[in-house]
Amino acid sequence: MTEIKQGDIVLQARGITKRYPGLVANDHIDFEIRAGEIHAILGENGAGKTTLMSILFGLTHPDEGEIYVFGKKVNFRSPLDAIDLGIGMVHQARKLISAHTVLENILLGHPHAGAILDMKKTAEEVKQLCDAYGYKIDLNAKVWHLSEGEKQMVEILKALYRGAKILIMDEPTSALAPPETEKLLETIQLMTKNELAIVPFITHKLPIVLSVSQRVTVLRRGKIVARLNTAEATEQSLAMEMIGREVLFNLKRPDVKIGKPILQVENVSIYDDKDYWAARNISFEVREGEIFGIAGVSGNGQQPLAEALAGLRKVSAGRVLLQNEDVTRLSSLKRWKKGIGYIPSEQRAVGSIGDFSLVENLLMSYYYDDQFVKWGLIDTKKIRQLAQELIEEYNVATPNPDVKARNLSGGNLQKMILARVFSRKPRLIIANLPTQGLDVGAMEFVQNKLLEEKKAGAGILLISEDLDEIMALSDRIAPMYEGEFMDILPGGSAQRETVGALMAGHKQKAVQA
């Protein structure tokens, strides 16, 4: 391979087209990537990013179009071909084997790994890479011990050790805490100095795109709608290109009188599936018309806490009061009847049954209601009628209510779940990652619906990993770290940096600030 200089074109795509039944995922995509640049590819969910990424990494075959790597035309049969040509990929869902050590993961599939593994030599070589980018990591640690940020490091190291010259990153910051994000950005900027081309694919987090990338390509509905130098772009202009209309970045927080406490949580502790503490000594209350936000990186105990409050997980110690009534030991069904509404984080696994129609999914919140089910018989007409009304009210894009839930897009499915939960008029709403994975349009819809419920006087417990969302919606904010609330801050006056530091466990720093 000839020497690559800064600014050389390393990868070029011409007329990439990929069709799926009923949709063109990529429509004649042209772009090029140069050595030493960070070239962000931006687009909503469903804009064709994933397809494009899969094509560049050899996971999917394009119907039309050509890819040139280092000036040579290539035809990827599998990711192996792409890897061999110097394309590395850092996946959003970590592609690491948790039971293996860091070193084993890095070595897996490496062409120079001899029949008998030379762990010592590999360790030395990987150490050099670590030193070059200021990574500190125990190479013999099992991957499941590592934090999200460290796992990402391992993926990057693995790609670099395989000799990657072009690094594709899928939503690189989505699982990271703010300090880890900063570290990542530092590292990738350092990498570009070594002629590495970095191509992050990003849905939201527009400020990050603006802060590090040199160029941005925006996709919408499978087509490239904008090619910009980042210097010329603003957050608003990028968002507009992405969704094709202006977005409100400042949600209007309605003035609502905060009323009596609805939910009181007293010294609650919860175990996780592996019998370790997931949450310890949590105490807080949610009041009428209040949004109580729990901020935190995933895996810090928010999920078990939400499940425990919804009655899906045992509370090991402490009490949960709903409108002054002890509900600690009540079943989920009794809690729904008493006015708790639960929006689970996994829309498809927990929030809906894919093979059931929307009507049947709606019934999951109505089967215990005498108005809809009498003597064990479902009043089909009535529930169907309700489904139709809700579909209209919540703007769910579906031809009819008999469509299977699995056929809805993420955004539409989430709208349907919200419709189901909110139509029961809950007094307390537990919203666990309500906007995760949604595109900007659907996200805005969900956030506005939450604000509407707040206006109607419901208490809302909002759990989110999106700091911007928490900051914009919450009346009070509890940053959660390793199963504990680091603090409870007033939403209006809390500093973004303070919350970010607290959710990464830096209590000391926050106190000073």
Next chain:
Amino acid sequence: MWEFWIRSLNASTIFAIAGLGEVVGQRAGVMNVGVEGAMLFGATIGFIVAKTTGSYLLGFLAGIAIGALIGLLHAFFTITLHGDQVVNGMGIWILGFGLTTYIGSPYAGPLGMGRIPTIGGLSPFFFVALVLTFVIWFVLFKTHWGLRIRSVGENPTVAEVSGINVVRTRYWSVIFSGAMMGLAGAVYALDYNPVWSYNLLMGWGFIALALVFFSMWNPYILLSGAILFGALWQVSLNPESFLPNIFSRYIWRTFPFVITIIILVIMSTHWFSSRWGAAKPEALGLPYEKD
């Protein structure tokens, strides 16, 4: 006493060889609950070939070959056709049970060849099992091959993006695993007890299967477990010499199986999996489909 230990070690040889095969398959993510079936094939075909040709070597080779073929069959149904591993494994057992009874009946009776020489009563295959234990441990944990096998068993998607051919790796592991079961069956019918009779293995394949879970997928623990069960089996055969007149001999006979059930129940509890579950190949039993 000496006699007892020799018999125990000879029996453990068969548990160990079959179990080691199953370990390799399960490390690659494919469970074959039809160990008994594959062993019956190895035992019966090996027995028939040895008896008709008069050659032990051909007998063992035939046992290994038929085992590998059963492995290939299992691989085709579970890997290529994405069939359920447990259901297909049960199918292999039922097929093995029925077909070998049919094929083997005309050959019922003793092998009628000179016994394979022993070392003070100990079968040379015991040493084969020792070597295989070490070799399989070394391959699994010290070579790139082993890393690939373990990776496709832990997380085939990850292995695929690392450039591993998941299907090929699983195929070879399952074929090897079947060959080992066939060998174990042949060792039983040609060396341990060279007589063909109806249902000659009496459930040894299921004990070998249980041993794999007991071993936490580690060849050394598997070997120790095999020796333990070899001894248990001998105790169950001659309880009078150890604990006379406590239970009827028929109750003693059930002991290895009762203990097998107890081990499997303990292993499947939440208590166990939350403490030791990490050893289990994560993708065990799951078909791999590329998207």
